[in-house]
Amino acid sequence: MRRKLACVAVFAVAFGANAASANPFTDLAALPTFYTDATMKTMKPMAEFKKAWFALSKHDQAKMTKACDDPALRKPHAQFCANVLILGGTK
Template sequence: MGRKIACLAAATIALLAQQASADPFSDLAVLPTFYTDAAMKTMKPMAEFKKAWFAMPKRDRTKMTKACNDPAMSKPHAAFCANVLALGGAN
């Protein structure tokens, strides 16, 4: 029984570590709130973007700000990151 618990605990820790390092842009449940279309090609105006930004949990805003400061991560999301950085990466 102890071995099963140890294995389960190790698997849980591995899954949590994987989630912590995941690409914050891969959360497609959050990103559509920043776009006007389903294809996520047209960004909402800054006022609406700002409202959606501050509706996100602080930890998610922090992760996205860090990703936008990384040139390799931000390049595919240039318009989004420009808005994030225009907000000063506000947390």
Template sequence: MTIRTACLVAIALGLLAGAAAADPFSDLAALPTFYTDASMKTMKPMAGFKKAWLAMPKHDRVTMTKACKDPAMGKPHAQFCANVLVLDDAK
């Protein structure tokens, strides 16, 4: 019974870790390049935003675009996602 419980706990922790890793907004290291200030309150103008966007690896841009298309993920980052979706539509 103890081994079974330990296995279930390990699986549950693995699933929770996977869900946290799936949130591209949890890694805020790349996000400051899109803002004009350290507090990340003011977005760069679209030209600066686009330059920072194109500097990101394609895989990260695809992941971020998918996250922004999900209403639950994009709502807390509405202004950022609006710019992302505009750039995605301009492809």
């Protein structure tokens, strides 16, 4: 019984973590710090964007860089991802 419960718990954690990290654009609380307005349409200048980027944890930076490497996630956030990929060291 314990083995069954452990397997179910591992599955639930793995499934939940995967779904939660699928799109960091929807769940990253720091995302608005990169924009000048509440609607997140106007990007901050690169100097301010850079400050906000380096204020993120390495984990969040890695999540954003990975998401911006995905063409499907990058398309609606093209300008943001261009800055992320420059600061993230890829492309």
